[in-house]
Amino acid sequence: MKRYDIAIVGAGIAGASLAAEVAPHASVLLLEAEDRPGYHSTGRSAAFWSETYGGPDIQPLTTASGPLLAAGGFLEPLGSLHIGRTEERSAIDAFLVEFEGSGVELRAVDPRDMLPGLRPEWTLGVYEPTCEYIDVGGLHGAYLAAVRRAGGELAVSANLEGATRANGRWLLDTRTGRFEADILVNAAGAWADPVAAIAGARPLGIQPYRRTMLQLRTDPAPPEHCPHVAHIGGSFYFKPEAGGRLWLSPHDETACDPCDAAPEELDVAITIDRFEHVVDWRVAALEHKWAGLRSFAPDRLPVYGFDPAVQGFFWCAGQGGFGIQTAPAAAKLAAALLLGKPLGAEVAHLDAGRYAPRRF
Known part of the structure; x- marks a missing residue:
């Protein structure tokens, strides 16, 4: 049974982007229930980058993501x-x-x-x-490649079946075997509440x-x-x-x-x-x-941060239809919270508390 610093449940855009940000600083395992990442939402997206999409509470994340998406060559003009x-x-x-x-x-x-x-x-x-096309497949693939380059690992067909916290670590049972991690991240998209229940956390109504x-x-x-x-x-x-x-x-x-x-x-x-x-x-x-x-989530804002009641359980969920257009900034914000580091320059102006799970 291999031990990791961080295990992330879900390898769609939320899990992949967060893993890419934290893998250079910690050992990371991505657990994906399907036989390939991004099957349910990311791979079926008609994503576009629009600063108004999702409303004014989402706009800061979208706007901060724009230069990062452009720098990677993932945007094309649309309007x-x-x-x-x-x-x-x-x-x-x-x-x-x-x-x-x-x-x-x-x-x-x-x-x-x-x-x-x-x-x-x-x-x-x-x-x-300013609205632009997003190369969704290219962006998702780039994040997964970055995870691999940093030494992170991906386990597919690894549906989470059990999660027990003992001695400051998570013991994780999946279809492909048992894993151990210090921190468990819930980036399970539509399955975020069921994953929370498995880990003994209160579902948030996602x-x-x-x-x-x-x-x-x-x-x-x-x-x-x-x-x-x-x-x-x-x-x-x-x-x-x-x-x-x-x-x-x-x-x-x-x-x-x-x-x-x-x-x-x-x-x-x-x-x-x-x-x-x-x-x-x-x-x-x-x-x-x-x-x-x-x-x-019930207030239609994403959820980033440690669960206030369950030690070592971190939320990265509730991205609605704006998860891809906000992924670069959201991943940087969530990674800083997860690693206990200050927010980087690209996201320092964002209010992390707006998205914290304790708001519920």
Whole structure:
């Protein structure tokens, strides 16, 4: 039975990014329940880097992550167009007010000037020019590679089945064997509360939600330089992809148990119907459909820090749909808390207490 300083449950973007930050300073084991990392959420993400996504409490993490993502070559220009109908003026105004003074660049536009084929009732628009694509696979792979280079280890098909604290150490039983670690990190995404229960910690009410995604081919194809387009009321978003394809979501959040999520046919039909009420483009083909899980704490903020009641148990969970766009800054913040070090320059301005588990 090999002993590690830190065992991290979950090798999605949360666990992988945190492991990459701490592996140069401690011996690290990543425990992944599936046969490959990032299967449930990270690998099914339509991620984009948008400073407004997740709201003003998430924006500092997103903004701090931007330069780090850019430096790694993981961003490409996209832009985001938030649209609304005339009767949604108050929502547009509230959105602009929400980010006043944040440094996020937003400007009111006529959306019809930016999106050919937009139906006439969509009269209101706010453009967020800094929104960018994220190379999710590249980012996740880079973190896992960094873990390996620093001597960290990954165990797949290693579902956590038992965790016992004794003599200042965790004894961890998994499908692939028993491991020992001084600190146990809960980066289990949708399974964060069940992992907490296994370790004897109080679950925080982290709820998984299913989100539907479709890949479409349209006629006409999305115009050149088409931005990410999102309803200010939160009923859809879509963005162009390679080969003239379009990724489309109804922005659904259906509470569910942790699972291998699959799209429901009714959600697929609703998604296409909503899209057809936005633009006059014909849906030429539905090429692919899938669903992923997004997991939120009750206040919809992520949870980073040591559990106040269970010694040696650390939370890195509740990242919702913004886990990838915030990963670089979140991992640096969480790593500093985990290792007991001061916050680095990139994240020194962040309020770690805002995300601490003791807030519950």
